[in-house]
Amino acid sequence: MKRTTFESVDRSRLPLPGPARPLTFPSLEKSVLPNGLRLWTVRHAQVPLVALLLLIRRGAASDARGKEGLAAMTADMLDEGSGTLSAIDMHQKMARIGVQFDTDIGSDATVASMTVLSRFIEPALSLLSDVVARPALREEDFARVRQLRLHRLKQLRDMPATVADRAFLRLLYGEQPYGHSPIGSEAALASMTVDDVRGFHHTAIRPSDATLIAVGDTDHQEIARIAASAFSDWIGEAQAPPAEGGSRPERSPLTIVPRPAAPQSELRLGHVAVPRDTPDYHALVVGNTILGGQFVSRINLNLREDKGFTYGARTAFEFRRRPGPFVLQVGVQTAATVPAIEESIGELNAIRGPRPVTPEELSLATAALTRGYARNFETAEQISRGAMQLALYDLPDDYFAQFVPSIERVTCADVTRAMAAHLDPARLTTLVVGDLDAIGPELERLALGAPAVLGADSF
């Protein structure tokens, strides 16, 4: 095409969006297989692929005390062979059908997932059932995998962001179920046996509290038929996860994990906040978007775009089945450590009332959340992850359709009230992973008392 044009654009104002094309939300078809496994499917035939996801509602928070890391260890062992198949053989079978297999472990869940060309749906489901229902859990594989995880733990000590994440959970929750990251601790892994893994598989990885989600170029009846056969010998009731137990540690206002000569300090500020089923969920989602949930959030505009202290700063309420943490996280150049903490605390205080959310901020955050919602429903994997949220947190079937109106109902006053109720600077724990020699004296300025010093190998 060859055309010559002159500037025919009005650059005095930004174009307004036209009417939105309505989004049709994926509709879930549900059934229960004879063994109690829930089956949810969504037809999404854009590309000849199927995303399969098996959700087990037991994760690292189900680790017994002294067995921190067991759920993750078990998840890691699932694809180490089945029956007489070795780990290598099993992965060879996956490779032959081009499958991408993953296991994820969080506090509340273990997830096994694969995306597969739809013509291979039958062998893929058969492999998924081998992994979840019939893992070999052999002694020699256990020894090898445990050794790799112990090496990994050792290496993690050199990764400042991971050190900060792990230490922060410990400071917030102590020995409670959310007090450790899934990989656990060296001491617990060292004392673990293959029988622990077998026991966890037997009591937690059971169909009674599991959901198989299939999204893609397929239909419910076909998946139900194949899955009923593939998972037929997987039976049993999952035991309830351990009760909360133990008390939270006393608050330590300021802690430092020394990392000599570090060019940056990794900072974490936060406290235990709310569970996923809080009635303030939508107000907090909007509030967090404004505070630290997007690029144009207060905290990122302040610390990155105004001060240049960091490559990026963010905040999150981690909504879980039990009260999860609120965390502000940022890596800043060493010299900016104390000013960055001061600015951060200032922002947390401000949004609770002194500098409440403005109508402009509210409308930007609401628009970002609602207008951007369609993007979450493009691929089969995205839809399967969305459906997983419903299964994990017992959300209603019309949750997707309700999300936008629920966000739109949130007012500035709702946000201020919710932030004031669930964000409490007086309860903050502040953690620094950084160069103690360089910043120690300056930390005194914060009036948070002398920092407690924690070794990178002590949690």
Add this chain to the structure above:
Amino acid sequence: MTLRFSKHTLANGLDVLLHEDRGCPIVAVNIWYHVGSKNERPGHTGFAHLFEHLMFEGSEHHDRGYFQPLQGAGATLNGSTNADRTNYWEILPSNALELALWMESDRMGHLLPALTEAKFSNQRDVVLNERRQNYENRPYGLAPMALLAALFPAEHSYHWATIGEVADLHAVTLDQVHAFFRRYYHPANASLSLAGDFDPDDALALVDRYFGSIEPAERVPPIRETAALPGQTRIFFEDRVELPRLHIAWLTPHMFGDGDADLDLAADLLANGKTSRLYKRLVFEERLATDVSATQNSREMAGYMQLTATASPGHSLAELERAILEEVAKLGAEGPTDDDIQCGRVQAEAQFMFRLQTVGGFGGKSDQLNAYNVFLGDPDYFDRDLARYHAVTKASLSEALRRYLDPDRRVTLSIVPQGRMDLAAADSTQVAVV
């Protein structure tokens, strides 16, 4: 697996690629500028990437943050820079397509009046923090700097990493930034790709309205440089790590060149996933290593294959080096099995299908169309790209291995814990990385 699209070139030289996909009410807007760190010169490294940051700081008619209006319309957006190109994209509801075109055309046509010293110095600080976070304060994070410097001679444009050197970043001036924009950021050095929920005729008319009047500058002549390793280079540096790590790297064919697909599959057969030869031997059976991986890094002028392994406690990098070279030689001599070739084909098909799932973002359809258009001048390359992988045979793969992964022409980099120079592979020279 064909992807229907149309290609148009505006009078000012801007390539426009349009792919209609009505599956979801969203559209991806993706722009590539054919400029990367290979267009920098020694002493001025890090420029292309720093510039990418400045593209988000506002333009003449919207001299405020680039993110606000787009996020308010429901967009997600990002950009990235590598050695060969810089890309920018938005994915947004289809009713906001015009907004994205307004924003992208304003920063293509009208950036400089808004580009001030204050923004520039703020983003330089941000980039220095990006460097600290992703390279300096990360275990093994400076490996790319050491490898690239050893693989490519000082005068070669792939000699430095895209993030740049700290001293160079401090030395950049605002005038240089302006000159860089004028030379590289114009329609005749760009390719705009749209994918998603729109009518192609309407979209083309909109694109022409917003971009058609932007003046082109002179076309940027392609850079053509070659590199060859004369022999072995053996280097090491100390880092804050627990376990020593070995990288072995070779120069390989350029992107889409003869042997590129063979070596891509060879990387998987050697070291990616539990079925790979080196995982089986080093991690699973002999337990000499805690992890192994391999990548064929395909670039416009040349590629490099990189094999990486971390030693298990009690084992040496010498053991890893020996085993790696043995497996490379063995695969070169014996070639892959029929099963390997079959798996490689199915995996390539699956990988291509995964990419076709999404209209945008890094690696989605709009990005892929731009990649083919910018690097090959021909966006209609999906089928032929997949065919490259289907054409790999036992003979072609082993030949590529023998030809390119020559044990006598390679770079061997050891990264060892501080104070443990003794753990470096034999005959290595210490290098300074900053």
